[in-house]
Amino acid sequence: MSSVKAVVPGEALGVEEEAIPVQGVYVDKQGYLRALVVGTVVMDKLKKTIMVRPANKRELGLRPGALVEAIVVSMSDDIAVLNIYNANGVPVDFSGILHVTQVSSEYVKTLWDVLRPGDIVRARVINSFIPYQVSIKDPGLGVVAARCSVCGDLLYKAGEKLHCASCGSIENRRIGVGYVYVLR
Structure with a gap:
């Protein structure tokens, strides 16, 4: 289903081949998925998507x-x-x-x-x-x-x-x- 983890901006979450960034995630020049905001990572392994749900809703x-x-x-x-x-x-x-x-x-x-x-x-x-x-x-x-x-x-x-x-x-x-x- 999904896994959950707390992260800070810039923290590596994986590589772009592993998941599609949905929200609160960006791909750097080396192809790493990184957190855009402070929040909780939500990885949907079935859909192969990753997002960071912001700790502060106004942040994203x-x-x-x-x-x-x-x-x-x-x-x-x-x-x-x-x-x-x-x-x-x-x-x-x-x-x-x-x-x-x-x-x-x-x-x-x-x-x-x-x-x-x-x-x-x-x-x-x-x-x-x-x-x-x-x-x-x-x-x-x-x-x-x-x-x-x-x-x-x-x-x-x-x-x-x-x-x-x-x-x-x-x-x-x-x-x-x-x-x-x-x-x-």
């Missing part, structure tokens, strides 16, 4: 309404998978999901019309469990950095479109406030 997790920055890891027409790396200015490491209905108040046929893998987005968390669901509907939220789909160079903002100085490509995104590369 995001709350609805939190502003996050994330990179788009993969996507389909209606779902984008995100790696959330910053929440309210604090470094974190969580998974996120952006559904096409959370992009705009207006109808969006496909996510490919508003973002691409590799884009950096500013979003708002809308649930309280992993994977976090996020929204970029609010004014000011959206893509804050992007690369060209054709050549991979940084895109700069000119008006409401993103342009590539290298290959001349012009691309659509839902651009957020504070886009990092703006033509002056």
